Amino acid sequence: AQSVTQLDSQVPVFEEAPVELRCNYSSSVSVYLFWYVQYPNQGLQLLLKYLSGSTLVKGINGFEAEFNKSQTSFHLRKPSVHISDTAEYFCAVSDRGTSYDKVIFGPGTSLSVIP
């Protein structure tokens, strides 16, 4: 069975500072990896996804993530955050086999950008 760990439940960061949100996963098979963002009172929105190829994935709003197979990690980074980045961020995984549509989400990390 797959699982996703997001070690930091809350991350406060000052505006224009860099940020890294950590994600680790466990799976016995090859996986697809995702980061979703949930802004206050809005639905989930896909930030970026890793399917194959380059391990560095660029997404919307200046975010990027790097897939590290040996460390089973998919950390999300942004070099300079804005107030508008305040939101809940979810890491998610699905396997490449027959159940690839069953997406397993982590518990989320609440990013608070401080002016």
Add this chain to the structure above:
Amino acid sequence: GAGVSQTPSNKVTEKGKYVELRCDPISGHTALYWYRQSLGQGPEFLIYFQGTGAADDSGLPNDRFFAVRPEGSVSTLKIQRTERGDSAVYLCASSSQAGDTQYFGPGTRLTVL
């Protein structure tokens, strides 16, 4: 174009009652998914439809939960004999085909008193 819509946005019911939650996917999307998000947690997979059939219902917690998609478009999640523990936000998502990016609706917040 229009995104995924869910109705109602909020539903308050009493323990033991029956509720139906509706999801309208993006037009033309063949895959539809239901998730449940409890307070402070990530979404939890419930069921996935490919067309009219449930391709994977392994996430449904028990037989009080049932979902249908009779014409391959709109889906209804049905919960019988609701319990306080069913209180959560129920999310629906759709994708153009299985394996493609899932687009989420705003959710239905269910409160069972």
